[in-house]
Amino acid sequence: MPYVVTQSCCSDGACVLACPVNAIHPAPGEPGFAEAEMLYVDPVTCVDCGACATACPVDALLPHTKLTDAQLPFVELNATYYKDHPHADRSPLALVPRHRASSTEGLRVAVVGAGPAGLYAADELLKLPGVEVDVFDRLPTPHGLARYGVAPDHPRTKQVIELFSKIEREPGFRYRLNVEAGTDVTIEELRSSYHAVIYAVGAATDRRLGVPGEDLPGSVSATDFVAWYNGHPDADDARYPLDSERAVVIGNGNVALDVARILTADRGRLATTDISDRALLALGDSRIREVVVLGRRGPAEAAFTLPELVGLAALDDVDVVVEGDVSVTSLKTEVLAELASRPRRPGRRRIVLRFHAAPARIVGDERVEGLEVVRTEVVDGRAVPTGDTELVEAGLVLRAIGYRARPVPGLPFDEQRALVPNDGGRVEAGLYVGGWIKRGATGFLGTNKSCSKETVERLLDDLDAGLLPTPTTVVPPFEYEVDHRGWLAIDRAERALGEIAGRPRVKLTDRVALRDATTPVRADALRGRLRAGR
Incomplete structure (x- = not known):
């Protein structure tokens, strides 16, 4: 091959x-x-x-x-x-022809959200002549989960940002960062200033467990924990208890594996990544030696992907332990069975994959002290509690059972599915959605490309039908707004600090530092302070 x-x-x-x-x-x-x-x-x-x-x-x-x-x-x-999947028909891929709208000259579109879904939507629009796209985001930095969601020890996955950099340089593209839609500018103001508005705001929160003790200190969202170690400004002041020998992650998707890997990673290896400085220092003092990853169902139903499991199995400085017997029915269970047969090496940090286990309650007085787990069995594809329980001692419990979108002011919202109801991305003429707010928290970074293309096709259908409104106003610039030049200044500052530290970049994690980096004089002063360790 x-x-x-x-x-x-x-x-x-x-x-x-x-x-x-x-x-x-x-x-x-x-x-x-x-x-x-x-x-x-x-x-x-x-x-x-x-x-x-x-x-x-x-x-x-x-x-x-x-x-x-x-x-x-x-x-x-x-x-x-x-x-x-033999694909016996070897005919070339039938490409979808470019949508031929009546005229795209002068078409102005606002995209709310500068993550992968928003930038792929901008890219689709800017392939058409005469289109202008303004990309808004409440953060002073773009790229969404590509910057703040991908694990720092997966640098190759982060290289998709280089693709986004090319999109940012396309004629007609403009950043309006550090501007929050719904607060700084209303949906009504956006709709009166652009022919169309695409919301691609993602899924910013997590799903709840609904078990007693969930709100104890030390019971935290994996979503928030990931934001913390990736240097998200909203998580800059977060603190997590890392003073016990065991942590438990509830859920066994890719995020759960990311969290388990970071908690057990060699500190020297983390120091070569773009992990947040505050997280790097905290993890350097961590006492955690074992992370237990719980799955409600069996090995065959594990939510993590096979590529991520293969990467986990290749770790040479951490023991990956699979508890119980594994019936080999697929490539995934074959890898799990091989992990289950491996001898355990004394003195190594451990990631334990435990199946047929569901959280019953989080225990502790003033903080998390453990997790009561109930054994399950799979019946008709569902995890059914058997009644057998066990107490797993732990000082940190992280829930990683999926992302969930929040309602968007001015848009309808389906609480049960946690998305904006839409038809292929169309909410109504002139108003569209893309990414997780459109389809729910499913798919991968690249899935947003085809998702955004579908949304743009709906927008162009409405343009052809003469349904898009004519802009009557213009959203004025804000004093605190960060444009493309400002983002490039932040990027340069982070890379320069990374060069000093022998890392790809040192992320600026608070809004004051990010804002200072957009001004040359303040950026020089900022670099001087950080070099001096102040």
Whole structure:
């Protein structure tokens, strides 16, 4: 097999379009594309041209001769996909033709949210002549979960930001950062100033457990914890109890594995990443030696993706332990069974994957002291409690059972599904949604590309039908607004500080420092203070 997709795949489909022989599936428009854990290269069809590797924004495609030992399982993973999905029809991918609107000259669109969904939507719009796009975000920095959600020890996945940098340089693109829609500018003001408004605000909160003791100190959201170690300004003052030997993560999706990895990671290795300085110092003093990751159902139903599991299994400085027997029914359970058979190495930090276990209550007087867990069995695909309970001692409990969107002022909201009701992204003429606020918290970074394309198609349909309103006002600039030049200044400042520390960047984590970095004189003073350790 000449080229192989590895674990950092973002599934945006750029490689599919670049491949001259239709060797990468599932492709956009094919069943399973939006839900696939990753894309796969067909070993029979691939002609080793390298076009896919050039197009990939996160360097996920490599020649088989350049794989590390940890990446070798992906050779079988790619090949096995085609055993189950042979793709007998080898005709070239039928590309969707570009939408031909009556005229896009002078079309002005506001995109609320500067994360992947918002930037992919801007990219689709700016492919059309004469379109202007203003991207708003309440933070002074863009890129959303690509900056504040991807684990710091996954630097290749973060390379998608380089793609976003190209979008930011497109003619007609403008940043209006540090401006909060709904507070600084109302939805009515946006709608009267633009032909259309696309909300791509993501899912900013987490799902609750609904068990006693959930609000005890030491019971925290994995969403907030991830924001903290990634340097999100909203989490700059957060503190977490890391003074016990065990932590428990409830949920076994990719976020749960990220949290477990960061809590047990070698501190020297973390010091080479862009992790928040405050998190790096706190984790350096951490006493945590074991992280237990709980899944309500069995190994076969685990929510984490196979690529993330393969990456976890490749850790050489942490013991990954799987409790109980594992029946091999898939590649995922095959990896889990191999982990279950590994001998345990004394003295190593441990990540324990425990299945058939659900939280019953969080125990403690003034803070978390443990978690009562009830054993479950899977009946018709559901985890059913058996009544057998166990107390797991822990000083930190993190819930990682999924993201949840918040209601958006001025937009309808479905509380049960935690999204804005829409038809392919269309709420009504002139008002649209994209990303997680549109489809719920599902998919991967690259899933937002096809999602945003669909939303833009609905917008252009309304343009063709003459349904878009004509702007009558202009949203004026705000004194505290950060434009593209301001973001580039922040980026330069962070990279310069990172160069001093031997890291890719040192993130500025409070709003005052971020604002100072946009002004050359203040940026120089800021760098001087940080060099001096003040």
